[in-house]
Amino acid sequence: MSSPTVTDQAATIRRLVQDKALIPLIEPVLAGERLSFDDGLTLIESTDLLTVGKLADLARKRRHGDDVFFNHNRHINHTNICRIKCRFCAFSRTQETHDGAYAFSHDEMVEQALEAAQLGVTEIHVVGGEHPDITYEWYIELVRRMHEAVPQIHLKMWTASEIRHLGRLGGGLSDTQVLQDLVAAGLGSMPGGGAEVFSQRVRDLVCRGKDTAEEWLEVHRRAHEVGIKTNCTMLYGHVETLEERVDHLVRLRELQDESLAKRAHHEATGELPAINTTGETGAFQCFIPLAFHPENTVFARRGWAFTAGSDDLRMVAVSRLMLDNIPNVKAYWIMISPELAQVALHFGANDVDGTVMVERIVHMAGAKTQQETQADTLVTLIRGAGRTPVERDTVYNELRRWDKQAPTGAAAR
């Protein structure tokens, strides 16, 4: 069997396309050309999910072949006390005295880090509420103590919103200062949470009081300049329109262009951004579309439904196609179920996240998937999709590779 040429592929896709509006996009996608905002809208509005998926799958394959990543990670949410009241959040408590409010101490965090280390975790992911009474020094010291305790584990900590919060706690410190202090204390990289949907209209509705899109992007811009690799996300499936989803993707893409240009400049000239303290330039590593879970939020009372499987697949596919400069797109199984995450590997995703040991935030909103799965479950899922499982570290270095084929027969069960 010879693999089809690009022309063959275009002809096949054209033959199968149900939505004629997609036809003009086939050649550009196959040629790896950048898609416009309008193209994005065409893709996301199309009901021809399979053609969109097929295009995304080709884009994925061009970059990653058959490899699908996962990692061995653990999430710790250091506190659920939060000054903001995001309406999609089932996790936060606004007062320490509220039932169920908690805040871990340094010792407790270190203890959990040590426990994670025993389980062979390579990454700890820490985010939490924006606790009004914790000091700036507490945060920096936490990173330092965790890094000291488990230097072998990559610390992926704090969303952009929390970086801003730290700056305020520090008495008006700049993003740059905060980021540099964190890196000096042992921070490895930053997760992509808190982006929600960039549209201010949406933010006013669902997370009034949280920083703006520009602020979120600015923190990541500075992080990249300091030399921190970061992820990015979008929380979809609530009040946002399809246009606002595409707008979100385009804004991420624009920032990534900037950051990659700085990286290219560094590679060409050896010059680094002025605020850089790490000797390398950062950028977005991975985009994670996050399906909104209405349970236990105000939206559940309004009868909001979970995102449909087709919507989750569509988001993965359109993200892959629009974010041509972000290497990885993740099917986050905790949010969309392990079953659908496997299917998403054929709709543009090349990562399924990790073994994720504790995820309180999503869980309190009723994510029903089991919080802890063994690596071998993920290996089975990836293989079952006809792909090659690759364990990675946080910054996408390959740690271990499995055969694509599962052992045949009963042994595979």
Added chain:
Amino acid sequence: MSPLDLIEHSAANSGSDADRELVARELRIGRIDFLNMYPMHWALGIEPTASGVPTDVNAAIVAGEIDVACMSSIEYARHADELVLLPSMCVSAEGAVGSIFAIANTQFEDITDVWVTPQSATSVVLLQLLFRLRGIQPKVHVLDAPPAEILAAGDRRAVLLIGDDALRARGSAALAKHVFVDLGERWLAETGLPMVYAVWAVRRDAAERAPEAAAALDRLLVASVRRFAAEDDAIDQAAVRFEIDRHSAGTYFDRLHYDFGINERKGLIRFLRLASEQGQLETVPQPSFVEQTRDEDDTLPITTAGSADPEVVRSSYLTTVGSSRALDETPEDDAHIERVLELEALGRERDIDDVLNRALDGVRIDEIDAAALLQSDRLVDIGQVAHALRMERAPSDAVTFIVDRNINYTNYCLTDCGFCAFYRRPGDVQGGGYLHDADTILEKIQETVDLGGTAALMQGGHNPELDIEWYVELFQTVKRTHPTFHLHALSPPEIQHISRRSKLSVPEVLGILRDAGLDSLPGGGGEVLVDRVRRVMAPKKTKTDDWLGIMRTAQRMGLSTTATMMYGHVELLGERVLHMQGVRDVQDETQGFRSFTSWTFQPGGTPLAKVIEAGIAPYAKHLPPAPTPFTYLLTQAVSRIYIDNIANVQSSWVTQGMKVGQAALMFGANDMGSIMIEENVVSSAGTTYRASTEDFVHAITAAGFQPIQRDTLYRTVKEY
């Protein structure tokens, strides 16, 4: 006297006698006289020095009156400095445990006061942790009155019941209106981990003095549990000793696990950590373990009550399905398998693009093509072609669904299918066997009609008590009250059963039932229509030619029918193709199948699942890996492409979940099936998805289609 004192040690001892002598000489053992301890003591063959309720045994080991016991997790933790653990055994459950309930007269989150018995320290702590994880702190009181009275005396109250009290409360009419929260289930939902209720702890001084004896005891316990799992009548004995019915005992032991694996260890640590956060423990203990020294020849896979020695699984399976040859590989089968493998090999030679292009051109693809597609990893390409063909064969932007009810009128069955988690042997009333009477069935039909339903899917076990008269009377009664209500009833194996039971030919049976009101036949009992496979999974069930023959007869008599495939168990990939071939061939003759539905085998602790797990299915080395959602979507798409003469393909959200069930609409399906007002058969095997009309409308609309409620014959009932 404790029920555990009645164990016949001499008959049932397992493990090595040398180990037994060593342990008996060196260690004083304690024993909690609860049902959950039974499997570990069942074939241990050592008399305990002390026994009693948990508080007694916990106290005895702490006081040094005994050296070793299985004790409650929280008590162990309070004295962890003085204790070490045996490495292989604990008592745990991943999810529902069925004997520890918070019974509340409100939602869990709204409870303000709870009454507990101090009898089980671990459960009380567990309940408090669960409250805390939900952010509530109800006041705790000591249980001093009957639960029903306490719950009646005020709002937002709960009572914690464990053990026998909990089992009894489950069936109590006085408590039936309250919310039952299974703490094990809740714990799993909160933490994703099994809950470890008890651990085997050895006093540190004893473990240091007699390490070999401790290791020997660990081995003996493993052997006892393994033996318990393997012996057919072990659960019966437990049921008799503890005076509960066999079915309850079986369910209870299905939920318990004794293997102290990595997940159990994580669950224990998580529990202790949270207990410490809560102030129940001063520090989080770091458990230390007795060093494990396994026998050289002791290489059997681990010790949960669920898995066992392959030889034991084999003999138990053969007994269950009632055929000594069900797991054999025979020369005739060898030849068949060779042909199937040849089909698969030829498939691998085919060019996928060529196959797909032919299908799109309207050229019928052959079995080798289908085998090619089933082995491909090009899910989206194959899905696209399936979807294009769906738009041709069911040319509509609508996706249909039906509001109907599954009425499984009886679960008594003689056929003993290895994959069935639903049936009970005739007469097994204790075990939950039932036969609905006409009134019950009519009531269910009335409810269905009230909910806007148009039909009932009636299927049941092959119950020897039911002859054709029973069905005739039932159908006539239904039709008298609800003349337009559609009776989609009796799969081919049931028709065959009635024909044998009433000594009538199949056409006679079908004619009589049609005249009594039977409207159409469901495609159940098809499984995989290959006799080699059927001999393994259900040796007593209708064979392929009979199944297809009954359908053919029904169709010629004007009864419309549906076709199904349940795969992913003991069949080769190529045998799925043979199944589809059989269905397509009959359809060529009759055009009598309205729809085709495929789904994956739901293992859920069925005897067949144990056979597959143990690797003793015939031709195991040729079986494909267990099916995943990818397999499901691909197989459905291939069925749409290959079976070119059946108009409707139904997705199976019940087995795949709503997300994948909905995505399946892009892979050749044009129908979401039924909202299933009642689904007993699949939910017995652990699949418990539920949906409402609203969920269906949302799912279908989100996929870009128009939702239409249809009747059984695919006529529009309501457009959304």
